[in-house]
Amino acid sequence: MGWEEKRVRGYSEFAQTAQRYHGRPIFALFCGDKDAEGRSWCPDCVTAEPVVRKELHHMPDESVFIYCLVGDRACWKDPNNEFRKNLKLTGVPTLLKYGTPQKLVEEECFKAELVRMLFTED
Amino acid sequence: QEAAKYEKKVMVLDFVTPTPLGNSWGLGGTCVNVGCIPKKLMHQAALLGQALQDSRKFGWQFTEEVKHNWMTMTESVQNYIGSLNWGYRVALREKKVTYENAYGEFVGPHTIKATNKRGVEKLYTAERFLIATGERPRYLGIPGDKEYCISSDDLFSLPYCPGKTLVVGASYVALECAGFLAGLGLDVTVMVRSILLRGFDQDIANKIGEYMEEHGINFIRAFVPIKVEQIEEGTPGILKVTAKSTTGNEIIEGEYNTVLLAIGRDACTRKIGLDKVGVKINEETGKIPVNDEEQTNVPYIYAVGDVLQDKLELTPVAIQAGRLLVRRLYAGATTKCDYVNVPTTVFTPLEYGACGYSEEAAVEKFGEENIEVYHSHFWPLEWTVPSRDNNKCYAKIICNVQDNERVIGFHVLGPNAGEVTQGFAAAIKCGVTKEQLDSTIGIHPVCAEV
Numbered sequence: 001m002g003w004e005e006k007r008v009r010g011y012s013e014f015a016q017t018a019q020r021y022h023g024r025p026i027f028a029l030f031c032g033d034k035d036a037e038g039r040s041w042c043p044d045c046v047t048a049e050p051v052v053r054k055e056l057h058h059m060p061d062e063s064v065f066i067y068c069l070v071g072d073r074a075c076w077k078d079p080n081n082e083f084r085k086n087l088k089l090t091g092v093p094t095l096l097k098y099g100t101p102q103k104l105v106e107e108e109c110f111k112a113e114l115v116r117m118l119f120t121e122d
Numbered sequence: 123q124e125a126a127k128y129e130k131k132v133m134v135l136d137f138v139t140p141t142p143l144g145n146s147w148g149l150g151g152t153c154v155n156v157g158c159i160p161k162k163l164m165h166q167a168a169l170l171g172q173a174l175q176d177s178r179k180f181g182w183q184f185t186e187e188v189k190h191n192w193m194t195m196t197e198s199v200q201n202y203i204g205s206l207n208w209g210y211r212v213a214l215r216e217k218k219v220t221y222e223n224a225y226g227e228f229v230g231p232h233t234i235k236a237t238n239k240r241g242v243e244k245l246y247t248a249e250r251f252l253i254a255t256g257e258r259p260r261y262l263g264i265p266g267d268k269e270y271c272i273s274s275d276d277l278f279s280l281p282y283c284p285g286k287t288l289v290v291g292a293s294y295v296a297l298e299c300a301g302f303l304a305g306l307g308l309d310v311t312v313m314v315r316s317i318l319l320r321g322f323d324q325d326i327a328n329k330i331g332e333y334m335e336e337h338g339i340n341f342i343r344a345f346v347p348i349k350v351e352q353i354e355e356g357t358p359g360i361l362k363v364t365a366k367s368t369t370g371n372e373i374i375e376g377e378y379n380t381v382l383l384a385i386g387r388d389a390c391t392r393k394i395g396l397d398k399v400g401v402k403i404n405e406e407t408g409k410i411p412v413n414d415e416e417q418t419n420v421p422y423i424y425a426v427g428d429v430l431q432d433k434l435e436l437t438p439v440a441i442q443a444g445r446l447l448v449r450r451l452y453a454g455a456t457t458k459c460d461y462v463n464v465p466t467t468v469f470t471p472l473e474y475g476a477c478g479y480s481e482e483a484a485v486e487k488f489g490e491e492n493i494e495v496y497h498s499h500f501w502p503l504e505w506t507v508p509s510r511d512n513n514k515c516y517a518k519i520i521c522n523v524q525d526n527e528r529v530i531g532f533h534v535l536g537p538n539a540g541e542v543t544q545g546f547a548a549a550i551k552c553g554v555t556k557e558q559l560d561s562t563i564g565i566h567p568v569c570a571e572v
Binding site: 100101102103104108111113114117121 | 201202204205207208211212215216
């Protein structure tokens with residue numbers, strides 16, 4: 001069956017989507033919002049996204065890849081934002097395997113090898 | 123990781139043979155997965171339970187009875203361990219160390235066979251090899267032991283609360299586990315064959331035992347189990363244990379939900395093909411003798427950690443030995459691992475920190491006339507208000523009279539013993555004398571000022 005991608009924005013949409021696919025492997029990439037020209041305010045996210053996308057075919061069958069925009073820079077810097085509180089995210093970009101302690105943060109997302117390892121580990 | 127720093131091509135083979143009950147774990151070895159880390163976290167859980175009780179005397183008001191949920195604790199602990207396993211995977215990858223989750227064994231000179239969990243075999247050759255396979259818990263060899271008993275390998279990820287538990291053994295593993303299980307509110311009994319904490323200062327070992335007994339842990343002394351039977355299946359079920367006295371013919375029986383074996387650990391050296399490459403091991407204990415540079419009798423094979431003969435079985439010692447070895451091999455360093463004056467801590471309900479000689483070992487080595495022991499009971503300020511024991515905490519130092527009263531042994535029994543001991547270990551390494559200790563002004567009010 002391969003894998004499918006879901007794009008969401010904001011924490012509640014993310015939580016709902018993750019809940020819907022409970023039981024399947026779920027990987028999520030969190031990035032800063034993009035402007036009208038499609039560029040994110042977060043330069044590291046701009047670098048990481050193509051690296052991650054190139055490795056998506058390594059995800060196990062039936063996987064769901066959730067591409068989640070976390071909000072604008074001000075929203076992200078707020079220490080009470082729901083991503084920080086509920087998912088314990090510390091930085092963007094973050095790539096994680098939902099429901100496990102496995103994640104890659106910031107520059108770790110630039111490394112194709114590490115991304116591949118996250119997608120193929122059990 | 124150290125070797126990779128020096129541009130060496132490095133591979134790590136890590137494989138966990140499942141326990142008799144089918145348990146396994148991730149990268150990191152015993153300490154991370156089924157040792158120090160989960161142990162300390164569960165010990166902390168028990169201490170927090172005690173703190174909750176004490177808090178009422180300090181003015182905190184809560185009417186609900188506070189209960190403990192085993193699953194919540196275990197899940198949090200396992201989650202943390204999972205993040206450590208993952209962290210190591212990332213670290214190895216970043217440092218370009220090849221990692222294989224496969225069982226390694228020597229098949230010939232410079233050659234190793236790696237078998238993964240699906241049975242696929244691969245052969246690898248290398249210039250040098252480092253054995254760090256550690257140990258696994260020993261079983262009793264009696265009917266029912268492997269089928270019904272658990273070990274520390276199973277305890278920290280047990281998917282159900284162990285309930286009424288019998289701990290067999292009097293090692294630090296046994297006492298630490300018995301300690302936190304009781305601290306979490308469970309009914310715990312410890313069955314001891316002879317003495318507590320063999321190898322540790324016996325004066326302190328007895329105080330630890332007394333404290334545990336006074337705080338609700340039952341001890342059955344001078345008995346060994348001879349049979350374990352299952353009365354009822356379940357999670358947990360009910361087990362019947364039959365035990366025989368070591369001093370006579372008396373037989374006793376008891377029923378428990380869980381039986382935890384902690385009678386010792388055996389080195390994992392018998393099934394890794396050491397005979398194929400000629401590495402000598404101590405046939406009786408399975409341990410590997412090495413020279414002071416961690417080299418076995420085969421020059422290109424080294425070993426560190428718990429598999430070594432006559433060396434301390436502690437994680438930081440293994441790590442230090444490993445790092446220094448690599449620096450000697452590839453960075454021209456000459457420092458050897460210092461195995462003397464290594465501090466340790468036993469995380470029993472009343473914690474015990476030590477560095478250097480026990481009283482018995484000091485007497486044996488230097489003679490009773492040549493050592494002086496200074497000791498004192500103390501009452502931690504934090505224990506006064508909640509009316510906790512005022513004569514249980516204890517500290518002693520053993521000094522060598524012939525060498526300026528140099529401190530050769532440090533022992534402390536009390537809260538945060540590990541934190542206290544670490545600093546004194548550095549002092550002992552510098553050769554601190556009694557006079558210097560006396561002239562060091564204490565911090566007040568802390569236990570360490572004693």
